[in-house]
Structures are given as structure tokens and as C-alpha cells.
Amino acid sequence: MNNYRKTASLVGVLFIIGTVAGVLSVAASGPLREAAYLGSIAANPNQIVVAALFILLMGLALALVPIVIFPVLKRPSEVLALGYVVFRGALETALYIGLTISWLMLIVLSQEYVKAEAPAASYFQTLGTLLLAGHEALNTVLIIIFSLGALMLYTAFYRSQLIPRWLSVWGFIAILLHLSTAMLIVFRFATPTSEIIVAVNLPIFLQEMVMAVWLIAKGFNSTAIAAKVAMNSGDRK
Secondary structure, three states: OHHHHHHHHHHHHHHHHHHHHHHHHHHHHHHHHHHOOHHHHHHOHHHHHHHHHHHHHHHHHHHHHHHHHHHHHOOOOHHHHHHHHHHHHHHHHHHHHHHHHHHHHHHHHHHHHHHOOOOHHHHHHHHHHHHHHHHHHHHHHHHHHHHHHHHHHHHHHHHHOOOOHHHHHHHHHHHHHHHHHHHHHHOOOOOOOOHHHHHHHHHHHHHHHHHHHHHHHOOOOHHHHHHHHHHHHHHHO
């Protein structure tokens, strides 16, 4: 049982690191993202580098979660555990790397934009706009991939009762709200840093922080783990 306790604590810590890094990445890149001008980015390259590093940190921290928690999740459902590894451990990580590269490419492009003279400057500005659009497209796909992975996690948690069911239900509702932000962004009802997006994302931010603290403080439900272990032992006999 001590191993399960350590696993729960590590998962909680990784959730906190990933979520905090994500918030900081938005805070660092938000003003420049809204400006969408290469001149602003060229004047603040360190801000973009910091945002990119936070995105990478978030991706690495959250990619470790499905790997660490796999031995626990596979007991209630190996299919959901594998799905969580694929979506959050593989697909989501690839998207985070893509987002990081796109920000760093934007710095290079902005520097060339500053050096260029008309009409070449307008050409670089167009490329910058396309790169930002690609970045936002990756971010929208990331919302969908993250949401699908999270739904697998909360389904496994709800079935196994490894955490309180009210916390799993909160996760279901919050992640569906988060998923809706993809549609708001795609149909141009909001931007990634607009107030409505922040408000809709608040429930999943709070849920993940509460769940992380719960896992660190209380761990997984020992009764549910013991029952599953006993059931598996009986099946082997």
C-alpha cells in the first residue's frame, strides 16, 4: 500500500507543476498573443522564451502522470489506462512540443521582420500571422486531446472509487466545460485569453488543484485498492 501512497503523492505533485506552468505560460505570452505583431515579439523575445519553457515544463510534467499512474489505473480498466497513456502521454506531449517550437520560431521570424525593409517586412508579418494561426490551431487540438484523456481518467476514477466520486463528477463537468472552449475559439466567439475562456476554464483548474492536494494529503482510497487486489487474486485462483 505504501507504493500506492507514493504514487498518489507524485501524481498530485505533477498535476500542480503542470497546471501552474500552464497558467504561467498563458500569463507570459498573453499580451503578445493578443497584439499578434512581430514587432512586439521582437521587442520582448525573453518573454516568449519563458512562455515556451513553461509550455514545455507543463507538457513534460503532465506526460509523466499517465506513466506513473498506469499501474493503479490498469486494475479497474486496462483499456482506459492505455487510452490515457496514448492521449495524455503521447499525443498531448507531441502537441506541447509543437507549441514550444512554434513560439521559438516566432522569435526568429520577428527578428527577421525587424531587419527587413518594405515590402519584405509585410511578407514576414504575413508569415508571422500564419504561424500564430497555426499555434492557435495546435492549441485548439490540444484542448480536445486533453479533454478526451481527462474523460478517460475520471471514468476510471469514478468506476474504481480511487478518489471520492464527487471529485470525479466535478472533473467530468469541468472537463466538458473546458472542451466547449475549443468551439468558442474555432467559431471566433472568443480568443484563448479572453475573459469568458478564463471563466469557463476555472472549474477544471480548481478541480485539478483540489484533486492534487487530495492525492498528496490522503492518497488513493485504500479500501478500493484492497478490494481490487483481492478480486484479482481470486480470479487468478
